[in-house]
């Protein structure tokens with residue numbers, strides 16, 4: 001399944017004219033053509049991820065149920081790995097043990113945690 005492309009720049013670009021009182025606003029761009037799509041508040045973002053399309057691209061961009069948010073896809077993989085290997089979700093203490101041991105597939109997944117700042121930016 002395809003992941004949704006990022007609409008923030010690799011290093012999110014801050015709008016210093018809007019950002020004040022502890023709030024940070026990032027520039028948001030059309031994920032398809034790169035057109036300026038306004039600003040998005042940093043505190044409302046999971047993992048500094050945002051997606052936007054301009055009006056023109058929204059008419060042609062294929063979104064019909066075939067896309068996943070990048071971190072959503074990652075967490076599905078983490079959950080599936082625990083269900084396959086252990087038959088259930090591990091407790092936080094058990095997860096810590098697995099990560100400390102470092103050889104289980106779950107530990108590899110943790111090491112591979114996606115760095116969304118390295119996704120193709122605009």
Ligand SMILES: [Zn+2]
Nearest residue numbers: 030033054057
């Ligand atoms: Zn566009």
